[in-house]
Amino acid sequence: MKARHKRFGIVAVGLAALGLATFLVLNALEGNLSYFFSPTEVAAGKAPADHIFRLGGLVEEGSVTRKEGELTVNFVVTDLAQRVTVAYSGILPDLFAEGQGVIAQGKLGPDNVFVADEVLAKHDETYMPPEVADALEKSGRMGDRHPGSKPL
Amino acid sequence: MASRLVNWFKFSSPATFYPLARKIAVVSTIIAVVLIAIGLYMSFFVAPTDYKQGEGYRIIFVHVPASWMSMFIYVVMAGWAALGLIFNTRLSAMMAQSLAPTGAMFAFLSLWTGSFWGKPMWGTWWVWDARITSELILLFLYLGYMALRSAIDDPRRGDRASAILLLVGVVNIPIIYYSVQWWNTLHQGSTIKFNEESSMDDTMLITMLIMTFGFWAYSIAVSMVRVRAVILERERSSSWVREQLGAET
Numbered sequence: 001m002k003a004r005h006k007r008f009g010i011v012a013v014g015l016a017a018l019g020l021a022t023f024l025v026l027n028a029l030e031g032n033l034s035y036f037f038s039p040t041e042v043a044a045g046k047a048p049a050d051h052i053f054r055l056g057g058l059v060e061e062g063s064v065t066r067k068e069g070e071l072t073v074n075f076v077v078t079d080l081a082q083r084v085t086v087a088y089s090g091i092l093p094d095l096f097a098e099g100q101g102v103i104a105q106g107k108l109g110p111d112n113v114f115v116a117d118e119v120l121a122k123h124d125e126t127y128m129p130p131e132v133a134d135a136l137e138k139s140g141r142m143g144d145r146h147p148g149s150k151p152l
Numbered sequence: 153m154a155s156r157l158v159n160w161f162k163f164s165s166p167a168t169f170y171p172l173a174r175k176i177a178v179v180s181t182i183i184a185v186v187l188i189a190i191g192l193y194m195s196f197f198v199a200p201t202d203y204k205q206g207e208g209y210r211i212i213f214v215h216v217p218a219s220w221m222s223m224f225i226y227v228v229m230a231g232w233a234a235l236g237l238i239f240n241t242r243l244s245a246m247m248a249q250s251l252a253p254t255g256a257m258f259a260f261l262s263l264w265t266g267s268f269w270g271k272p273m274w275g276t277w278w279v280w281d282a283r284i285t286s287e288l289i290l291l292f293l294y295l296g297y298m299a300l301r302s303a304i305d306d307p308r309r310g311d312r313a314s315a316i317l318l319l320v321g322v323v324n325i326p327i328i329y330y331s332v333q334w335w336n337t338l339h340q341g342s343t344i345k346f347n348e349e350s351s352m353d354d355t356m357l358i359t360m361l362i363m364t365f366g367f368w369a370y371s372i373a374v375s376m377v378r379v380r381a382v383i384l385e386r387e388r389s390s391s392w393v394r395e396q397l398g399a400e401t
Contacts, residue, residue: 004238004239004240007237007238007240008238011234011237011238011319014319015319015322018319018320018323019323022323022327026327026334033282033334033335034282034335034336034337035279035280035281035282035335035336035337035338036336036338037336038336056336092275093272093273093274093275094272094273094275095204095205095273095274095275096275103338118276119275120274120275120276120279120338121273121274121275122274122338122340123204123205123273123274123340124340124341124351125340125341125342125343125351126204126343126351126352127202127205127209127212127343127351127352127353127356128200128202128203128352128353128356129200129201129202129203129353130201130202130203132203132353133203133204134203
């Protein structure tokens with residue numbers, strides 16, 4: 001065995017061991033690396049009670065309501081399985097709209113209303129001209145353009 | 153070894169690679185200038201407006217190619233590091249050394265343009281989600297590699313120590329790439345996919361690919377110019393460098 005074969009062996013074994021170690025660490029961390037909880041996870045009690053966490057999902061169609069003379073906005077965040085009502089007073093990002101993905105940071109109150117102190121918009125990975133979007137909307141095929149992608 | 157048609161080891165000698173690097177640098181500079189000029193023109197004037205993000209999405213034509221290059225250059229550097237450790241070739245380490253500043257520049261560009269894109273669209277300059285944090289770690293790996301190299305006075309020892317750092321850091325690359333699939337992130341998923349249709353208009357996609365190849369050619373051009381300087385510096389005591397410099401002055 002030549003010296004360079006030995007060195008190749010050391011490099012290969014080293015990389016394999018490192019890869020395995022990384023896999024085990026990431027596997028152990030799993031959920032802790034996620035940026036937000038979905039409404040289903042909140043309903044299942046996975047989100048921390050009495051503690052700040054982030055809630056992510058789609059703004060339910062027709063759920064955005066504003067109180068007269070106040071900054072507070074109420075809306076429902078859904079993952080199409082569970083729903084969580086959110087209250088927020090502050091400036092919303094431009095992309096905020098019904099049917100759009102959002103991530104809200106705040107606390108779940110005793111009345112099960114999520115009081116947010118920050119709302120961020122989350123957009124998907126689709127880019128197309130408005131004419132194409134209109135055509136897809138009309139033919140009702142907007143949703144099935146990429147069957148593999150998650151709604152959020 | 154001697155029976156091969158092309159003896160690749162011939163070019164692993166800095167003295168034979170030095171003139172070749174100049175030719176590669178000239179050709180790839182021309183390609184880079186042409187492709188980036190076409191790519192930028194298409195980014196601003198040809199690619200259509202996005203249905204949701206309007207004109208603001210156009211930063212994607214710099215952001216995505218820069219992010220790809222930052223990951224790709226790191227993998228190439230790790231490859232050179234492995235070759236250098238296994239075959240004990242001096243040029244491999246010089247190539248890795250020459251690519252590092254360009255890789256760091258692209259990692260920074262990726263974070264910077266991402267921040268500028270995130271503020272109007274998401275509503276924030278920065279979040280600590282898995283995609284953005286792992287890209288920041290990549291920038292730190294580049295900076296750490298360059299710092300480690302320059303901290304060790306003996307160049308050959310510096311080569312070996314920094315090669316190990318490069319190889320260890322390579323685990324971060326799949327983490328960056330798959331972060332948007334493995335965990336819930338604020339960053340959206342991949343637009344360009346290996347196994348299914350890309351979720352992007354064709355003109356936008358072509359523009360992005362032209363910019364990517366332009367950045368690619370740019371990276372080759374600057375790293376070749378840089379490797380020539382590194383070769384001259386590190387081989388300065390050899391006779392061919394003295395002849396070269398004597399002939400030029």
